[in-house]
Amino acid sequence: MKFKWNYCLLPFLILLESCNLSQSESTNIITNHEVLIPYREGEEWGFANQQQKVIIKPKYQEVFRFSEGLAKVKQQSKYGFINPKGEEVVPLKYDWAWDFMDGLALVKHNGKWGCINTKGEVVIPIEYTAFEKFSEGLAVVQVKDKFGAVNQKGVLIIPPEYDVLSPYQQGIAKAAKKNQYGFLDTQGKVILPFKYNLYIEFKEKLAKIRNQDLYGYINLKGDTIIEAKYLEVTPFQGDFAKVKPDRKWHIINKQGTQITQKGYNFIFDFSENIAKVQDSTHYGFINQKGAEIIPPKYQLAQDFKEGLALVKQDTAWFFIDLQGKKVIDLPYDEAVSFTEGLAVVRKGTKYGFINQKGAEIIPPKYEMARSFEQGIAHVKYNGKWGFIDKAGQEYWQD
Numbered sequence: 001m002k003f004k005w006n007y008c009l010l011p012f013l014i015l016l017e018s019c020n021l022s023q024s025e026s027t028n029i030i031t032n033h034e035v036l037i038p039y040r041e042g043e044e045w046g047f048a049n050q051q052q053k054v055i056i057k058p059k060y061q062e063v064f065r066f067s068e069g070l071a072k073v074k075q076q077s078k079y080g081f082i083n084p085k086g087e088e089v090v091p092l093k094y095d096w097a098w099d100f101m102d103g104l105a106l107v108k109h110n111g112k113w114g115c116i117n118t119k120g121e122v123v124i125p126i127e128y129t130a131f132e133k134f135s136e137g138l139a140v141v142q143v144k145d146k147f148g149a150v151n152q153k154g155v156l157i158i159p160p161e162y163d164v165l166s167p168y169q170q171g172i173a174k175a176a177k178k179n180q181y182g183f184l185d186t187q188g189k190v191i192l193p194f195k196y197n198l199y200i201e202f203k204e205k206l207a208k209i210r211n212q213d214l215y216g217y218i219n220l221k222g223d224t225i226i227e228a229k230y231l232e233v234t235p236f237q238g239d240f241a242k243v244k245p246d247r248k249w250h251i252i253n254k255q256g257t258q259i260t261q262k263g264y265n266f267i268f269d270f271s272e273n274i275a276k277v278q279d280s281t282h283y284g285f286i287n288q289k290g291a292e293i294i295p296p297k298y299q300l301a302q303d304f305k306e307g308l309a310l311v312k313q314d315t316a317w318f319f320i321d322l323q324g325k326k327v328i329d330l331p332y333d334e335a336v337s338f339t340e341g342l343a344v345v346r347k348g349t350k351y352g353f354i355n356q357k358g359a360e361i362i363p364p365k366y367e368m369a370r371s372f373e374q375g376i377a378h379v380k381y382n383g384k385w386g387f388i389d390k391a392g393q394e395y396w397q398d
Contacts, residue, residue, distance in 0.1 A: 006022035036084060037376055038063050040396040042387050046069070046086075048395055056086035056259040058363070062197060063137040065374075067099035070118060081105070081120070090120040098133065102150060106131055106139075113141075116155070137188060149173070149188075158188045171357065172220065185245075191220055198328035204237035206254065215242070217256075226256040228366035240288065242267050251290055253273075271303035274322070285324075294324040305337035308356065319358075342390065351379070360393040 007303035036055055046058035047085035048127035070081040070089065080092035081100075084145045091218035092099075096108040096345060104115045105127065114126030127271060130142035138149040148160030149168070164176035165184075167378075171181045171192065182194035183202065200207050206217045206225060207298065216228030218237075232244040240251050240259075248263025251390065261266075267286075268276040274285050284296035285304070298311040317335070335354075342353045342361060352364035353372075368380040376387045387397035 001386060010325075034374075036066060037258050038065065038391070044398060045073075050389065050393075052393065052395060055084075058158065064099065068101070068103065068118065070100055072097055072099060079107075080120050089118070090116060101134065102152065103204070104134070106133060115152075120176065126154075130296065132167050135169065136152075136171065136186065138164050138168050138173075139344075140173075141165055147175075158184065163235055170202070170205060174201065174207075181296070192222055194359055201235055204254070206236050206241075208233045208235060215243075225254075226252070237269055240270065251286075259288075260286065261290055261292065264296075268303065272307070274304045276301055276303055276309075283311070288385075294320070295303055295323070305339070306341065306356070308338055310335055310337060328354070328356070330358075336371065340371070340375070340390075342372050342377075353377070361390070362388065 008175060016224050034049040034055065036047040036049065039052070039054060039056075039058060041058040042382050044058040045060045045063040045256070046054060047056040048054050048062065059074050060073045060078075064072040070083060071078055073092065073379075074080055074391070075092050078092045079094045081090035081097070083089050088138055090105075094107045095111075098106040102314040103117055104123065107114060107116055109126050112126050113128045113131035114122060115124035115131075117123050122324060128143065131139075131359055132140040132331060138151055139154075140147055140149050141160065143160035146160040147162045148156055148167035149158035151157050153332040156172075162175040162177060162182075163179075165176070166174040168186060171186055175184050175194075176182075176185040177194050177348065180194040181196045181200060182190055183192040184192050200209065202220065205220055208215050209218045209224075209228060211228035214228040215230045215233040215351050216224060217226040217233070219225050229246055230243045234242040236254065239253055243252050243258075244250070248261070248265065249267045250258050250263050251267060252258050263312040264277040264279050266278040269277075270288065273288050274293070277284050277286055277292075279296035281299070282296040283298045283301035284292060285294040285301075287293050298313050300312040304309040304322070308321060310317065310319055317330045318326050319330070321327050330345070332345040332347050336344045338356060341356055345352055345354050347366065349367070350364035351366045351369035352360060353362040353369070355361050366379040366381050370378040374388065376389055379388055381394075382398070384396070384398065386394060388394050
């Protein structure tokens, strides 16, 4: 039995734009107690309710899920927005548009970027060469060959005078002037002077720093918090970071205390407070106290998702729980982690879904399938894409 991991499902991601999926967090809007789901008739898209009754007549080249009461639609390569009644509240005139977030949508028109509100009014002039999504109330913008940042009213809070400006995270942003990097606060005040190289990156208000080929961590004042004594380190993830004092990796906390009881060939990022570890050629799991809760005994393993992890031992593939107990045997050729209680499985060339008891909820019949998101999944059938719900009901008509 051969299993592919998440990165092997790359075709799903490549097809994201052409598959009529929203590219930001969005919801299937509920109006008059009806959930509206993208619905396809032939090659045209609209919306239907959960009883497959068409609410918005299919006529668009592409539709996206509702976000903040509006859905992005595409026709003749132009984008606009409709409301739950199917009324085009934002004309289809933009070269590209992102979903609404906090009342604003980022749009592109004639090669320039700006923002509109839910009435279609331009609230930030469409005049910027580049425009990042808002992060912590600020968006990085490009004016000619320099970068600054605007707030959600379009006011330039950070003047466009930097060669590089990264999106804000945890109240700070990395900026560059003449190949020297420093950090700004949300008012544009320099909180770490422009004297560092590109590789400095703050996470959890700590950044790794190199000193004579060894690594440690500094704070936002530039003070050394954890001595540079490691061969390699990673940025902090929450309260923890991975460090390599010798040939093995360990976990430390923000005080620099080593919490792992033993070292590993590699330690992966925490997922649901559990980290996958590699010891030689086998995989196991540790918790955030550094304790080995499942010893490295699997040839392959995925991260824990929804309390279960997919593993391979000898020639068998199965899901285990947090105690390492086998809970689901897999008579399939491929599987991915659980999302919303269901996992994609493949048998031969067809895809379906199982639940967390291993029961086949939707038999393998699709040529391709994505994981469920907000109650619906995107699948390919007879060469065309459409949506299904968790009961297997199909939202299309050919």
